[in-house]
Amino acid sequence: MKKLLLTLLTTAVFSQMAMAEPVKLKYSSFLPETTQTNHVTIPRLKAKLEELSGGNLSVEMYFGGTLGAGPKTQMRLVNNGVADFAEIPVPYTPGRIKGINVFELPFVVKDNLNGSLKTLDLIKSGDIKGTDRFVVLGALQAGPYLIHTRDKIASIDDLKGKRMRVSGAVQSAIAEAFGAVPVANIPATQIAENLSRKLLDGALVDMANVYNFRIEEETKYHVTNLELGAFSVLFLMNKEKYEGLSAENKKAIDTVKGEWFTKELGKEMNIQAKMVLDKLKGDSSQHLIELSAADLKKAQAKMQAVIDDWTKQSALNAKVYQAATAQ
Template sequence: MNTLRRTVLSTLAAGFLAALLPQAHAADFTFRLQQFLPQQAAIPAKAIAPWAQKIEKDSGGRIRIQLFANMTLGGKPPELLDQVKDGVIDFAWIVLGYTPGRFPKSEVFELPFMSGEPEQSSRAFYEYVTKNSIDEFKDVHLITVHTHGPGLFHSRDPIAKLEDLKGMKVRGGSRIINMMLEQLGATPVGMPVPAVGESLSKGVISAATVPWEVAPSVKLHQIVKNHTGFSGNRGLYTQTFALIMNKASYDKLPADLKKVVDSNSGPDVAAAFGRAMIAADAEGMDLAKKAGNRIVTLDEAETQRWKRSAAGVRALWYKEVGDKGIDGQKLAAEAERLVEQYTKTK
């Protein structure tokens, strides 16, 4: 076979094989998503990453979402909302309570003993937001919202009864949680999750309010030896979260790719994020058990004492939002109804 013929046949064979193989190509749209936890933490690894991969798959590779953990693109966790609003980044996973005053109607889910199991509470929270507080997200394109699991304490000293909390410096993750801690007799210290581990190690705080889910990422099971939860199907507190997108980034997508984003938004995504919280809560508790830590679930009678002591938070919140023309009692009743509804349909 002469050289020319071999070259022609090789070229034809290469072309044939290329036709059979999927063609790699650059994405039509590359977006950046920033959040404040390590990438291996539960929500970034078990919820955000699979969600971003599904967007890429459903779009046939035309949308790519780059993930940036630990605020590596700059800024602090409370700035994420405005970073998305202003187009500095395209997506963010945010804690609503990190920006006080921006989500007054959505705050209702943070009231003491309002929320419980995270998958069902996240579905309830999504429906609540779409019906009652969607205007609070008018500056961004909302993908979904969700809650974490039942809130508890992680402390240097044991918390076995309400009196043990008196005067204790405790990290609170939102304005409402800090109000609750004060009602319970603690000294609230506001800070985002990434600061919790170091603050406990240095004695800046004596306890932290975070779910089991986040404990491994800040090594709480190594820093403290006491963990205190509550009886019943509602947690002492919850934080609320949202996955948001820059409006201009969404608007520039063609209709078929908007449909891809839309189909990966909403209540089912809220539930998926809630399920990630459930699995991570179990992992966090398991690490504490393996470390030989003291894990206490307060009995029903003691839990009722905490409920009575925390009840004043609702009255304070009703007055605060009432001054803004918001009917807090009506919103709280609606939130209670939705949580109960979704808990029953589990």
């Protein structure tokens, strides 16, 4: 009898210990820990979730492609449950999230926070489609994209014939409109290497990521007053994982997902963009270029043609562009 009671007591103790184990959420990013998102925002999300859940949720962070290398694999990792949520660079999985590439168009995104909140609004309204199989934790528009070149440019005409790294069909159209040669399928982490080998003459990159991807090492000329779209990133969670959580843990996630997390993402990227700009200003080897009023007018006309062509491609494009640019 005593042996039976001891066995039952031991079983109960271990059961309680098992019940007390926090639920682990695995976060994946193909980017290094040093980015503003991975170094600041994700740890802030981790702390918030663990606090709100009373320690019942634990976030494990896997940076630099530890769970799966490369930007193209991130959505698959979440789909397959290898990662519970991930930083997903949407242009690397074209066609999966429809309508979100409206933010790649020129002049739609003014800054990271503005564009990120707009993205969230369009997901909620149904204008951006394809996220229903996930739980959308947050959205980030890394932008606006700017022109960075190895050689000096005094006007947009100087871009003719330049091999410019782009991401996605819209950025390709932008480069072609300036007479440049778009070069796609180069991950952001390999831009500097390709610039160094002179396989590229420049790149379209948002200001916040110039140092993250070592763009400043190979490009010394940066056009600061021509906004050329943004790069869409979604932070998506495996829906089955979310549905399997307790009501209390779901409540913790519901508190941070959407506006809170999106604001944190956009705010921190704006901070980083300003830090980068200030750092470039303080470096005598770097040159910040402002195009003339005449050049801007010429560029805006070329970009309007890109916008018009994109909106004519489908009724969805026309509708989402109207929604994205509504005041």
